Amino acid sequence: MHAHENPAAIELRGVAQRFGGYTAVEGVELRVAPGEFVAVVGPTGCGKSTLLNMIAGLRPPSTGEVHVFGERLEGLNRRAGYLFQTDALLPWKTALHNAALGLGFAGVEAAEAERRARAWLAKVGLAGFEDRYPHQLSGGMRKRVALAQVLVMDPKILLMDEPFSALDVQTRQLMENELLRLWEEDHKSVLFVTHDLEEAIALADRVVVMSAGPASRVIGDFPIGLARPRDVTEIRLTEAFLEVHREIWGLLRKEVMRAHGQG
């Protein structure tokens, strides 16, 4: 076992999460290698967000262990940045002050924090919008601010919880390409949760499929061999993409049907 020489960025060992009498996930085994982009797909209510919250350290697992770069996680995961599904910006702070927030918490001097935040806002295409409050920005722009807010901290791990699901299709593909462009720069370890299989395949190195809840677990693990750099809009039309899609959908379909049958 090479665990000590080359520890995974994220490793879940026999993880379960219970809320009272309800078991959300159970017996989950998952590894994300350093620099790997992994997408988790599953039907609604399969505990995908629960998984992320455990890795973030927001809610420790009921049983099992979370390991981050070889160390067992206690408390909050300081090496992870978390992009939430719903708006998580502080509505009373401008785009600039939102982006500079984490640096301020870490004790970086205000002028320096703002300089770096400004640079990141420019990088996500928001130069000129620094002084806008979140309600003055569109949904896509708010996601960009959230991305800058997380990436300015340079986390080694990026946790993403259906971050683009509330956006319209065009904005969404724009943001997906943006994400890939940023990821190509320094290859963070990414765990990207989505219910959209196409999005998962277009973005990830590996797609992990979860069963329908309750007590959902990992039931499939597919490497995605599509060449990089990718364009998420173009790649969906290639034969290789469709082939992988067909293969994974064959498995996912049953779970989706099962989730709906229960719902």
Place this chain on the structure above:
Amino acid sequence: MGKARVRAYQLALLVLIVLGWEFSVRLGWVDAFFFSKPSDIAVRIYAWFASGEVYRHLWITLAETVLAFLSGTLAGVAFGLWLALSPTASAVLDPFLKALNSVPRVILAPIFTLWFGLGMASKVALGFTLVFFIAFFNTYQGIREVSPVVLANARMLGANRGQLLRHVYLPSAASWILSSLRTSVGFAVIGAVVGEYLGASAGLGYVISQAEGVFDTTSVFAGIVVLAVFVVLLDVGVSLVERKLLVWRPEPGQEGGTV
């Protein structure tokens, strides 16, 4: 309807009421002894300000109001913060707070006069008991309503407890607290005036009470008008502060687009 038009209607209504009152008295439909009349009231108010005797009373009432408002708000916010962030304290103190808040404050006025004397302190104390609970309940609610996602996000970005308080809890509660300030000002005035009314040697409440003692209805109405204008001016002041502090809040219908 245009703003100017609303203003015009409002003005017309005011003129109608004042003229109706004036002529009802002049034509002998109602007795001036009980109702006075607008022209007499206007003359009385003018006399008060011309002689300057009203300023002392206004000043006293203003000072009592401001002191009750500030002390009650500060204590209420601090207490609300503490209880909202400490579930144990909140569970223990809940019945006591409910019991205290259910006491009609007017009942306390004579006791406060006994404890703190006939001067300003007893009026400030009365206003405090009113303002405190408004500030307390609003702060408590504001802290409890903090979005869990925003909170989780700030924690993931590395905020410690103090930073959460400063950057998340307080700003989030601020909109609740600030919108309660206008109500609080009104109650601070009530505390001051009722206190003065029940036992004092100065203040607008005292003026009105003295006038009632000698059936001087003109002075009673003059006092009421001055008091009303006084409260409206305070309210405008607080609204200005509120608007300045809440620039981040969307106006209705001002939400961003979808793209």
